[in-house]
Amino acid sequence: MSEKTPTPALVRELGVVDLVLFYLAGGLSVRWIATAAAAGPSTIVIWIFASLCFFLPLAASVLELSSRYPQEGGLYVWTQKAFGDFSGFIAAWTYWMSNLPYFPGVLYFGAGSALFAMGKRGEHLADNGTYYMLFALGWLVIITLLNIVGLKQGKWLNNFCSMGAWMSVVILLCLATIFARRYGTATSFTLPHLIPHVDLKNAIFWSTIFFAFGGCETGSFMGEEIKDARRTIPRALIVSGAVLALSYITGTFALLVALPSSSISGVGGFVSAIQIMCVRLGAGWLVVPVALLIVLNSVGGAASFLSSTSRLPFVAGIDRYLPAAFGRVHPRWRTPWVAIAVYGLAGMLCALLSQAGSTVRSAYNVLISMSIITYFIPFAFLFASMIRLQREPAAEGTIRIPGGKPVVVLLASIGLLTTLLTIILSVIPPEEEPNKPLAVVKVIGSTLFLVGAGIAVFYLSERRKRRALHEAISSDANTRGC
Numbered sequence: 001m002s003e004k005t006p007t008p009a010l011v012r013e014l015g016v017v018d019l020v021l022f023y024l025a026g027g028l029s030v031r032w033i034a035t036a037a038a039a040g041p042s043t044i045v046i047w048i049f050a051s052l053c054f055f056l057p058l059a060a061s062v063l064e065l066s067s068r069y070p071q072e073g074g075l076y077v078w079t080q081k082a083f084g085d086f087s088g089f090i091a092a093w094t095y096w097m098s099n100l101p102y103f104p105g106v107l108y109f110g111a112g113s114a115l116f117a118m119g120k121r122g123e124h125l126a127d128n129g130t131y132y133m134l135f136a137l138g139w140l141v142i143i144t145l146l147n148i149v150g151l152k153q154g155k156w157l158n159n160f161c162s163m164g165a166w167m168s169v170v171i172l173l174c175l176a177t178i179f180a181r182r183y184g185t186a187t188s189f190t191l192p193h194l195i196p197h198v199d200l201k202n203a204i205f206w207s208t209i210f211f212a213f214g215g216c217e218t219g220s221f222m223g224e225e226i227k228d229a230r231r232t233i234p235r236a237l238i239v240s241g242a243v244l245a246l247s248y249i250t251g252t253f254a255l256l257v258a259l260p261s262s263s264i265s266g267v268g269g270f271v272s273a274i275q276i277m278c279v280r281l282g283a284g285w286l287v288v289p290v291a292l293l294i295v296l297n298s299v300g301g302a303a304s305f306l307s308s309t310s311r312l313p314f315v316a317g318i319d320r321y322l323p324a325a326f327g328r329v330h331p332r333w334r335t336p337w338v339a340i341a342v343y344g345l346a347g348m349l350c351a352l353l354s355q356a357g358s359t360v361r362s363a364y365n366v367l368i369s370m371s372i373i374t375y376f377i378p379f380a381f382l383f384a385s386m387i388r389l390q391r392e393p394a395a396e397g398t399i400r401i402p403g404g405k406p407v408v409v410l411l412a413s414i415g416l417l418t419t420l421l422t423i424i425l426s427v428i429p430p431e432e433e434p435n436k437p438l439a440v441v442k443v444i445g446s447t448l449f450l451v452g453a454g455i456a457v458f459y460l461s462e463r464r465k466r467r468a469l470h471e472a473i474s475s476d477a478n479t480r481g482c
Contacts, residue, residue, distance in 0.1 A: 010072065011334045013151040014226045019219050019236035020243075021162040022155070026304030027215035027244050028165035030251070030297055031109055033172075034269035036209060037255040041187055042196040044256075046206050047249045055213035057415030058379070059241045060401050061386040063234045064408065066220040067399040068389065070229035073315035074220030075382055081392075082385035086458060089321050091381035092312040093454035096343065098375040099309050103302050103347035104136050104354045110298025111135035116271045116291035129355040136351040143303045144344030147310070148330070148337045151225055154307055161300025164293040168270070169247045171290055175277045176254035182281070186263075187256040207422040211375070212248065216241060217382065218308035234399045270294060306344060314339035321461045373447040376423045383416035 014022065036043040065078045075095060080088025111132045115122035125131040146154040187193075196206070216237055223229045255264060255273055264273050271291050278286045314336035317326025330337040390405050401408045429439035 009334060010224045010329065010336070011150065011152070012225055012227045012229075013155060014219075014222065014232070016232050016235050016239075018155050018159060019226065019232055020240045021159045022219055022304055022308075023216060023236060023240035024165050024243060025158045025162040025297075025300030026218055026308070027213070027240065028169070028247055028297075029106070029212065029301055030165065030168045030172075030270045030294055032209070032212040033169075033248060033251040033255060034264055034273060036212075036248070036252045037259075037273075038261055038264040038269055039205060040261045041189055041193045041256055043209065044189075044249060044252055045194055045196055046209050047245075047252060050206070050210045050213060051245045051249070053414055054210040054418045055216075055241070055245060057383065057411040057418070058213065059216050059237055060408070060411050061382055061415065062217050062220060063237050063399065064401050065382075065386060065389070066223065066233040066237075067230050067397075068392075068394055070220075070223045070226075070233065072222065072224040072311055074223060074311075075217060075378055076221075076312055076315050077223075078385045078389065079381045082388040083381075085319070085321070087381060089316060089319075089458045090451065090454050091378045092316055093457070094374040094451065095378040096309050096312045097450055097454075098378075099305055100346055100350045101354075102305060103140060104351040106298050106301045107136035107139055107351070108132045108354075110139075110295045113271050113291050113294040113298065116275070117288045117295070119288075133351055133355040137348055139299050139302060140306070140344055140348050140351065143299075143306050144340060144347075146303075147307045147340045147344075148333065148335055150333045150335050151222070151307070154303070157303050158300060158307070161296045161303060164296025164298070164300055166243065166247070168290060168293045168297060169251050171286070171293075172251055172274065173254050175274070175281065175283075175286075176258045178281060179258040179277055185257050186260045189253075189256075207425040210418060210422060213244070214375075214379070215304070216244075217379075218304060221308040221311040230397060231399070302347075306347060307340070310340045310343035311336060313343060320465055321458055373423055373426055373443065374450055376419055376426065377451075379419045380416060380423070383412045383419060386412040387416070 036047065062074075066074065069077050069081060071077050073092070076088050076092040078088075079091040112126075114135070115126060118125075143154075143157065146157055219226070219233055219236065220229075223233070226232050255270075258277050259273055263276065271287070271294055274290045275284075275287045278284050278290075313322055313326045315327070316322045317324060317328070317336075317339060319327075326339045326342070327336070328338050329335065387409055390408055394400060401411070427440055427443055429436045429443075
């Protein structure tokens, strides 16, 4: 493993409450509730299965690994310690690259929800690409600048936006309870309806539901900006994890209690469903506040992932696998400002590409294709690292998973198998795809290109570091000779 330069001093700003709200802002997305409900009551069983087979192993792995190694970088550090510098860099590279198309996607969802709050005044903007682009760019600028100035300022955006997640779910549960008492249950929850249909189409859908639970790994990327990270991260994970799993399961159940799945229009259906319920209950005034909460939910998702994921190129810059400027800390604000600024600008570029002309738009579509598999690769590294690092002694004060090594290996193995299965399923094109062989080639080819680019960056950096070391040794020898 290569020599490391000392990590510059960062400010520890995040406490337990801040981190719980951070996890909720980034991990709990109400659009997943509508997507699941639109597929029918059997998705409740899928949520439970996903909780046990992906989220529980992921949360357990992050809990112990962040307690063992609470340094800045999280996933990067864990994979590096388990498998070496190359694996650590590729895990980080695929994670931060695959998340770039997420920013315009989640912010466009928020922009669409904002139109509900505008009412008829916003109808003319529904098909206006410039509106969506400016909405995304504006928020990315705000998020980037707040994080550059410091987590002391940036965390308040995350904390405030977390209300968009949990308050939306609370309002949904209250509305569904009133709705059920007044009109009865709109969906049958008998055993035949709850049993998932096992076929290829549903299996592909299940794999996307699994990764609605992604995000609990992000807090650890800011390990040296968290107060007493070794204890704070596990505590925050336990609280937020319980809220996250219950919100997805009860939220989907509540939506189906009030409305049949045919009335829920997938990803964009949460606000529409709330609107139907409010109108029938004579509470139409509630639609605007809920729409604004969902806007906050979308902004919170972008803010949490940008602030956390930008720490990965920061630690890679410290290790000189990216230009050394990425590892700089601002002398006044004590933040990794170069890494944050570059990652924020990259997110803005993705937002621009998504609304550009046909030629440039195709470039954005390639980015989307790249992110399909590469989003899953870091999780495979994480679970494999959890298994490998069990051979290393844990420092005093490390929080361990109850049951010790056998339980840890079992959980991580389940998570790894789930992740690998999802990677395989993500290659399979949807039924509506007109040219399936081309779609498969596109996904695999773009993934190989992105991973290949990361490999090239790593080895060019290694070559540059060896050359610099050789020059330093030669210079020292010449000095001694004189």
